[in-house]
Amino acid sequence: MPQYRDSCPVAVQCCDVRKHYGSGRSKQDVLCGLDMNVPYGAIYGLLGASGCGKTTLLKCIVGRTNVHGGYVSTLGRTPGTSGHLVPGRMVGYMPQETALFVRFTIGETLTFFGRLHGMSSDAIRERTDFLLSFLTLPEKSRLIGQLSGGQQRRVSLAAALLQEPELLILDEPTVGVDPVLREKIWEHLLDIAKSSLKTTIIITTHYIEEAALADRVGLMRGGRLLAEDKPSTLMSTYKLQNLEAVFLHLCHRDRLPNEDDEELLPSISLPSASDQESVKVQYKRPDSDSTGDSVLLLGGNKSTTYGSLKTPRDLTRGGCEGRIHLPIKTSYTYSGYEDCVVPGSPLSKSRRFRKMAMLPRARNLYALCVKNLTSMKRNIPILLFEFMVPVIQIVLFCVCIGREPRQIPVSIVNQDVDDLGGLFIGFLNNETMNKVAEPVYGTFEPSFTDFMASGLIVSATFFLATGLTTLSFVLERKEGLLERMYVAGVSALEIMMSHVLTQLTVMLGQILLMLGIALLGFQVGMVISACCRSEMASIQGTLGTMYPALLTSDIVFLFVYLISSFKTLFFFVYFMSSIQILFFLSYIIPGIIWPIEAMPNWMMKISYFLPMTYPTYAVRSIMGRGWSIQDSLVWMSYLISIAWIVIHSVVAGVLIHFQSD
Numbered sequence: 001m002p003q004y005r006d007s008c009p010v011a012v013q014c015c016d017v018r019k020h021y022g023s024g025r026s027k028q029d030v031l032c033g034l035d036m037n038v039p040y041g042a043i044y045g046l047l048g049a050s051g052c053g054k055t056t057l058l059k060c061i062v063g064r065t066n067v068h069g070g071y072v073s074t075l076g077r078t079p080g081t082s083g084h085l086v087p088g089r090m091v092g093y094m095p096q097e098t099a100l101f102v103r104f105t106i107g108e109t110l111t112f113f114g115r116l117h118g119m120s121s122d123a124i125r126e127r128t129d130f131l132l133s134f135l136t137l138p139e140k141s142r143l144i145g146q147l148s149g150g151q152q153r154r155v156s157l158a159a160a161l162l163q164e165p166e167l168l169i170l171d172e173p174t175v176g177v178d179p180v181l182r183e184k185i186w187e188h189l190l191d192i193a194k195s196s197l198k199t200t201i202i203i204t205t206h207y208i209e210e211a212a213l214a215d216r217v218g219l220m221r222g223g224r225l226l227a228e229d230k231p232s233t234l235m236s237t238y239k240l241q242n243l244e245a246v247f248l249h250l251c252h253r254d255r256l257p258n259e260d261d262e263e264l265l266p267s268i269s270l271p272s273a274s275d276q277e278s279v280k281v282q283y284k285r286p287d288s289d290s291t292g293d294s295v296l297l298l299g300g301n302k303s304t305t306y307g308s309l310k311t312p313r314d315l316t317r318g319g320c321e322g323r324i325h326l327p328i329k330t331s332y333t334y335s336g337y338e339d340c341v342v343p344g345s346p347l348s349k350s351r352r353f354r355k356m357a358m359l360p361r362a363r364n365l366y367a368l369c370v371k372n373l374t375s376m377k378r379n380i381p382i383l384l385f386e387f388m389v390p391v392i393q394i395v396l397f398c399v400c401i402g403r404e405p406r407q408i409p410v411s412i413v414n415q416d417v418d419d420l421g422g423l424f425i426g427f428l429n430n431e432t433m434n435k436v437a438e439p440v441y442g443t444f445e446p447s448f449t450d451f452m453a454s455g456l457i458v459s460a461t462f463f464l465a466t467g468l469t470t471l472s473f474v475l476e477r478k479e480g481l482l483e484r485m486y487v488a489g490v491s492a493l494e495i496m497m498s499h500v501l502t503q504l505t506v507m508l509g510q511i512l513l514m515l516g517i518a519l520l521g522f523q524v525g526m527v528i529s530a531c532c533r534s535e536m537a538s539i540q541g542t543l544g545t546m547y548p549a550l551l552t553s554d555i556v557f558l559f560v561y562l563i564s565s566f567k568t569l570f571f572f573v574y575f576m577s578s579i580q581i582l583f584f585l586s587y588i589i590p591g592i593i594w595p596i597e598a599m600p601n602w603m604m605k606i607s608y609f610l611p612m613t614y615p616t617y618a619v620r621s622i623m624g625r626g627w628s629i630q631d632s633l634v635w636m637s638y639l640i641s642i643a644w645i646v647i648h649s650v651v652a653g654v655l656i657h658f659q660s661d
C-alpha cells in the first residue's frame, strides 16, 4: 500500500490555489484561492459553469501547468516533481477533446499508450480486449477516423482506463454519449472506485444530476469552490431537492470579490508582519450575528490558518502589511481532514529544472518512433510527396544548370572605318560556321553542376522535413494529442528526438534517391568520381559526411517547437511564407549557389557558423576530392552540426517549458 494512504486520506488536495493566464493588463485570474479535497477511492464530481476554471484546475492536478500560489498535492506529492509518476502512469487522463490519432486503428492507439506506460504486450492485449467488450467498441482493426463521435469518445475513455491508474481524471467524458452508455460508464466508474483497486476519480460534467452519483461534489464558480461535500449533505444542508437547485442557490448567494462587499467584509489593519508572525483576528459572519476569533500565521508568500477561518484571500497579494479583507463568503466551507499532513509544496524552481533536464527514456522513444512511422505509413500521399519533391528538384537542377550551351545568338561589334569587317560578317551564315575543336572539359574542378549538386542535396531534404514535421506538430497540438502524451509522462525532449530519428530515416532514403538520379540519370561528375573511388576511406567519408548533412535538419525542431506552441494553422502558413528569408540563409550565405570566398570577410565568418555551410563543403570535398573523416573540414562539419543540435535542443526545451502554460 502506498505510503500516502497512511499519512493522508486525501488523494488530491489543493490549498489556496491561484493561477492566472497572461500578465499585465491582459492578466486573467482563473483560480482564485481554491481549496479542494478529494478523498482516496472517491468519485469526485466537479461542477461549474463553462469557463469557471475546471480544466485549468485539472491541469494543475496532473502537473501540466504550474500554480502561481498555494499548493497542489496529487497522490501524496507535488505533481511534476522528479520521480513522481504524475504526470505518468499513475494518472489516466481523458481530455475534453477526443485527442486521438484519426489514422490509427483502435488497437494501435491503445498499444501506443500502453507502451508509454511500460505495459507488456500481453497486458496491453488483455486490457484492450476487456475495454473493447466493456465499452462496446467495434473490432480493434477499425480506424479511429471511421468511428462515430460517440465511439471515438469511448476509445478516448479506454485510453485513459488502459493502465488501471490510481487516479482517473475525466474532463466531460459523457458529452455526446447516449443515456444508456452514460449509465454504463457511471456503473464502471463506481465499480473501479469501490473495487480493490480503489481508483480515485475526478470527473467534470455539465450534467449536474449525473454528479449526484458521485461520493463528493465540488461546486465551482469564478475560480473557487463555493461548496464541497456529499451530494446528500449539500441537499439537506440547503433543504433543496436536487443538486442543480443547490448550485443555483449558492451562485445567487455568492458574489465575486470586489463587487459591493465593503460593509460585509470586515477589514483589519495589521502592523508590519514578518515571516511566521502570528496575528489574532476577530471576525463576524455576514449572514448571522455569530462572532469568533482565529489566529493566522503569516508568512512572506504563504499563510496558514488555525481555527475555522481560512486564509485571507488578499494576504499574498498585498503582502503582510496593511488592510486585509477576510474572505467571509468562503470562510465556512469546512475542508475537513484537519489532521492530514500533506507532503506537498509549491513547485520550486529547482524542481522545475530537474523535470526539464530529465533524460529521454528508451521505452517512450520506441513508442513515439513507432507512432511516427505508423503515421507516415498511413499517409502515403504525404510520403510520396516527401520523396517526389527532392527528385523533382534534382531533375530540374540537372536539366537546367551546368549543361553545354546550345543555340546561342551571337553578334559582333565591329569598329573598322571601311567596314570591311561588316562586309566579311555579311557573308557569314549558319553554313559558313563550323566547329573547329571539341569543347574542353575539366579545366575547372569541380564543375558548376558539381559545385551546386552537393548543396542542393543537403538543403532539399532539410526544407521538406521542416515543413512536414511542423505541420504534424501543429495538428497534434491542436487536437489535444500533445497534451495527452505529456500527461502520459512523455517529455518534450522525447517527442523532439523521436521526430529526429524518424525523419533521419526518411532523409537517408531521399539522399540516396537524389544521388542515384544524379549518377544514373545525369552522370554528375562528382558523384561518379565518388562512386568509382575504391579506397575504403573515401566510401566511409562519403557516408559519414551525409550524417552531418542529415543532422543539420535539427534546426527544424527549433521552428517546430516555436510554431507548435501556437495553436492555429495561421502560424504554419506564416512560417511557410518566411521561407523566402530561409532561402537566403540556406542557399546563398552557406555558399551553395556561390562560393563563400567571394563574400566580404565578415559575411564569410558568419557563414561558417551556419548549420549548412560546413556539411555542404564537406560533402563537396569528399565527393570531388576524395577527402575522408581524417580531414579537418570533414570533422569540423560534425562538430558544427552537433553544436547546432545542442543549441537548438536547449533553446527549444526552454521555450516549450515556459510556454506550456
Ligand SMILES: Nc1ncnc2c1ncn2[C@@H]1O[C@H](COP(=O)(O)OP(=O)(O)OP(=O)(O)O)[C@@H](O)[C@H]1O
Pocket (backbone or CB within 6 Å): 021, 022, 028, 030, 048, 049, 050, 051, 052, 053, 054, 055, 056, 057, 096, 661
Ligand atoms: N492557455 C490559456 N491561455 C489563456 N487563457 C486561458 C487558457 N486556458 C484557459 N483560459 C481561460 O481561462 C478560463 C477558464 O478556462 P477553463 O478551460 O479552465 O474553463 P472550464 O471551466 O474548463 O470551461 P469549459 O467547461 O467550457 O471547458 C477561460 O476564461 C479561458 O478562456
